[in-house]
Amino acid sequence: MAKKIKKQKDKNVSVKTEKPNEEKNVKKQEENTGFDKSKTYSVEKAVKFARETSKVKFDPSVELHARLGIDPKKGEEQVRGTVVLPHGTGKTLRIAVFTSEKNEKDAKASGADIVGGEELINQIKQSGKVDFDVAVATPDIMPKMAPLAKVLGPKGMMPSPKNDTITTKIKEAVEQLKKGKIVFKNDDTANLHVALGKLSFDDNALKENIETFIAVLKKSKPASSKGIFIKGLVLSTSMGPGIKLEI
Structure with a gap:
């Protein structure tokens, strides 16, 4: 009958798992500055x-x-x-201006990074992608922007009169945002x-x-x-x- 041989732990090998010292470092930094x-x-x-x-x-x-x-x-x-x-x-903010075709020239001259109307709205609606930081819109385009509420709303980017992002004064709005x-x-x-x-x-x-x-x-x-x-x-x-x- 074969004897069972007990495995002995190698006392010379020690595996130590150290916890990150981030909290200690932060505390030390705080103490050093007063x-x-x-x-x-x-x-x-x-x-x-x-x-x-x-x-x-x-x-x-x-x-x-x-x-x-x-x-x-x-x-x-x-x-x-x-x-x-x-x-x-x-x-540096990327600003998108949503407006009707008649206002696009002025919107581009204002310094906006992206300017468009229905075509831009449909593009964002289909892709769900947003490559700007702030959306500004003129009142005349707002009814057509309703489909974007699901995309821009959760990001807090839907234009609103409460934060002056629905306006006829596009140049002034863009300049203030850039500043x-x-x-x-x-x-x-x-x-x-x-x-x-x-x-x-x-x-x-x-x-x-x-x-x-x-x-x-x-x-x-x-x-x-x-x-x-x-x-x-x-x-x-x-x-x-x-x-x-x-x-």
Whole structure:
């Protein structure tokens, strides 16, 4: 009868699986800069910490996240609007203008990247592809754009008079968007997120962009909203820690 031979573990071989140290690295970065995530800071100080705690190898966006005192389920408490940032967003927008044939020449002269009417509408409807960042339309073409609601709606790109993207003043609309006009809107959890520039901007440019946006946001409180409107503001960079702002 063959004897069973027990396999012995090789004590000289040790397999160790190490967990990523990303959280430790971020915490260390925060400690080195004096940043305390439990405290609130002025815009100027927050920009400083955003710069010092960012360690990515690309030029990250500087983002602002707002927690609002609204009921997102109520239509009358939706927060949306536009603001022209004094120093732009750092991103070159591709703008599409939807208009009738008689206005196409003026639309092209405005600096729009894409201009078209029914043919452009059908093209997007069939392909479902969108290769622009913002859609602007003249009122006369809007009835024909209804089929694009399923494509542009979920992306928040359907032209609307509420954000000045349905207009007869095409040149003015395109110029403002190119200069840094952004559209903001709350999400289903009563939060709002916007990119307000790039970390490569100088401190003053970031400060002015942030303060300009906050000033407009404060004026956007719905009449039916009761209590505190802006419950919290957090500044961050892409993949960076959240820095609480003084309100």
